[in-house]
Amino acid sequence: MRAITYTRPATAQAAITAFAQAGEGARYIAGGTTLYDLMKLGIETPAHLVDVSAIEGLGSIDTGGDVLRFGGMATMADVARDRVVMERYPLLAEALGKAASQQLRNMATVGGNLLQRTRCLYFRNGASGLYPCNKREPGSGCAAIGGLDRGQALLGQSDACTAVSPGDWPVALVALDASVEVEGPDGTRTMPVADLYRMPGDTPHLEFTLRPGEIITAVMVPATAAGRRSTYHKVRDRESYAFALASAAVALEMDGETVREARIALGGVATVPWRARAAEALINGAPLTRERALATGHAAFADARPGRHNAFKIQLGAEVVADAVMIAAGRAS
């Protein structure tokens, strides 16, 4: 592993200054569960680590107002067990609780998790040098296309990259139209969580829209009654501690037995956290039946382009959406 310097500033301003002064090779580190892992694999090669996890005030959780505000350095474990989150936003608690293991949720932060990098095995096979990867080495090619693509994306992929966006938490946030507050050299700005992510296109190495030196200081979720009738449904190769084969975040507002407004987002199947608007349109205003829920699930995958080994996710994903809709609808408002 490459030699690194390490600093741990106590304020965001000090961190931004330290990042700028460190120059080339500077990276922020929060929980480190992705970055340090990839440093060990030789895929991330920072020269300077600026630890943002001790920045004062960024670990706070405020679920009392019109906007739920989670400090960027609040741990996934702490947000998952917040009482308001558990009672009124089960999709958020479930998305966090079904991610990783308790050990990692105690380390990882709700800001850092938004920047988790793909688990594409060709991407992670960096040190071997055997497999090209446009994300790891721009222009080198993509070994996943035509390769072992069981875990690759069916939605949003390009000729250059099919890597899946691995997270659960971002999927739930995108369903709820959450935003992030970002602090950087040019001040503070906010943007929708969905806008953090770039489609791979011809430049899959550019994954996020953060500018150099910017820190995610808070994650903000608009309070909504739809939170209660919600779920994050995740199907995996084993029941706990695995990445999603297919997952769905669903939140519903109902009028009796009719769906007034549905929010549906997909995980495990797309190159970015995937809002399924066409599927939402199919169920909005419709009486809720399992049949309609399944049609909604199929609508979510209407544009799916499977590879060699992942076509099973079209049916699986549709069923996951349908089950998620029924689970959410069954919860008391």
Add this chain to the structure above:
Amino acid sequence: MHDDDRPPAFPLTRRDTLRAGSAVAAASVLPPLSSAAASTQSMPLEPGATTTITTVVNGEPITIAVDTRASLLDVLRERLALTGAKKGCDHGQCGACTVHVDGRRVAACLTLAAKVDGREVTTIEGLGEEAALHPMQQAFIDHDALQCGYCTPGQIMAAVACVREGNATSRERIRDAMSGNICRCGAYVGIVAAIEDAAAKMGQG
């Protein structure tokens, strides 16, 4: 599905797949375990910077200069001779390295040692004494909750935290809360039984 007969352009071996730590081809039972040896052998260290940390390990205050890249696990094992926490995967996937930092369980292999400056670390060595085992340690013995024992220190540290978190209220919940700790001998039945037993003795079952 339209499987054709062409071989993939870049065939992966099982070993490559395991090393990549992806669930793609590594079957459906276990999360893949990366080879610590493979990654360290292929990634030679350059001489690095050091940082001095002040921490409390198992109740004992310690000030030590560590390589800025070093993991807490390596510092515990190689510098402080606390070899209870084990290096299984070295990528946060197996749980063998589980220790407590400020009372919460973490993967010591993915924790930069520099990060525990000003914090308290507890390892299996600090949990009980030979003459007075922690109830969880005794329960693992009573329930045959191990075979080879390599994962056991991590299992026990995770289990103690699991109980304290309030996650030991049912077998189902224990299994979910302990999913970050892999036992390749398959002693899970005994492990769950031990945790149920110890939870009652710890007053939190």
